[in-house]
Amino acid sequence: MADLGIGVVLPLVAVIVGTAGIGSEVDGGTMVYLLAKPVPRWLILVVKLLVAALLTTLLVVPALGVAAVIGGGDAGLVVGFVLAGIVAALEYTAIFVALSLVTGPAPVIGLAYVVIWEGIVASLFAGTRPLSVRQQALAVAEATGGGDASGLGSIDLVVAVVAVALVTAAATFL
Numbered sequence: 045m046a047d048l049g050i051g052v053v054l055p056l057v058a059v060i061v062g063t064a065g066i067g068s069e070v071d072g073g074t075m076v077y078l079l080a081k082p083v084p085r086w087l088i089l090v091v092k093l094l095v096a097a098l099l100t101t102l103l104v105v106p107a108l109g110v111a112a113v114i115g116g117g118d119a120g121l122v123v124g125f126v127l128a129g130i131v132a133a134l135e136y137t138a139i140f141v142a143l144s145l146v147t148g149p150a151p152v153i154g155l156a157y158v159v160i161w162e163g164i165v166a167s168l169f170a171g172t173r174p175l176s177v178r179q180q181a182l183a184v185a186e187a188t189g190g191g192d193a194s195g196l197g198s199i200d201l202v203v204a205v206v207a208v209a210l211v212t213a214a215a216t217f218l
Contacts, residue, residue: 045115045125049108050181054132055162058100059154062140065092067150089141093216097137105129124189132181135208138215139177145218173198177211180204 066089069075078088108129112122139157144150166176173179183204 045108045111046182046185049104049111049125050128050132050185051162051178053107054100054104054129054181055136055158055177056155057103058096058133058136059140059151059158061096061100061103062137063144063150063154065096065137065141065144067144070144089216093138093141096141097134100133100137101130104133118189120189124185124187127188128181128185131184131208132177135177135180135212135215138212142215142218170198174203174207177208180208 066075069078079085105126108125109122112118112125115121140150140154143154143157147153161172162176162178166172166179179199181204183199183201187201
């Protein structure tokens with residue numbers, strides 16, 4: 045669950061859904077029509093972000109919960125990974141929606157981020173782990189999952205929660 049679910053499946057779904065949220069509007073040329081409507085821009089962004097986060101959550105988190113039930117059946121483990129999945133889905137989608145606003149090839153850059161930063165750099169260098177969404181989610185899973193999830197997160201829960209809040213807020217503000 046930690047390696048495949050939170051480490052691979054969740055970020056890949058978030059890349060696809062998050063970058064398609066606004067990237068498809070820009071690529072299709074419909075962004076002009078969307079911005080011409082008398083709706084505040086921040087509201088358009090927040091709705092697209094919430095829909096992307098909800099879709100990512102609905103696609104991945106139930107599978108994490110079922111895998112936790114099959115894997116151990118412990119209620120703490122199930123709750124821990126479900127909460128970690130929700131937190132990671134929100135943060136990943138906020139990052140990838142912001143990325144789709146800033147750059148054209150957002151899916152490619154998002155995949156590079158997942159593979160290089162989350163997969164290689166954060167696993168090799170302990171100092172970069174507080175900046176890894178995966179490590180933040182695993183800290184949530186460990187803190188809410190009880191003893192069965194111990195050893196997953198390599199950062200403190202307070203650091204993880206502060207990092208999640210700051211990154212999500214910064215990406216949404218961008």
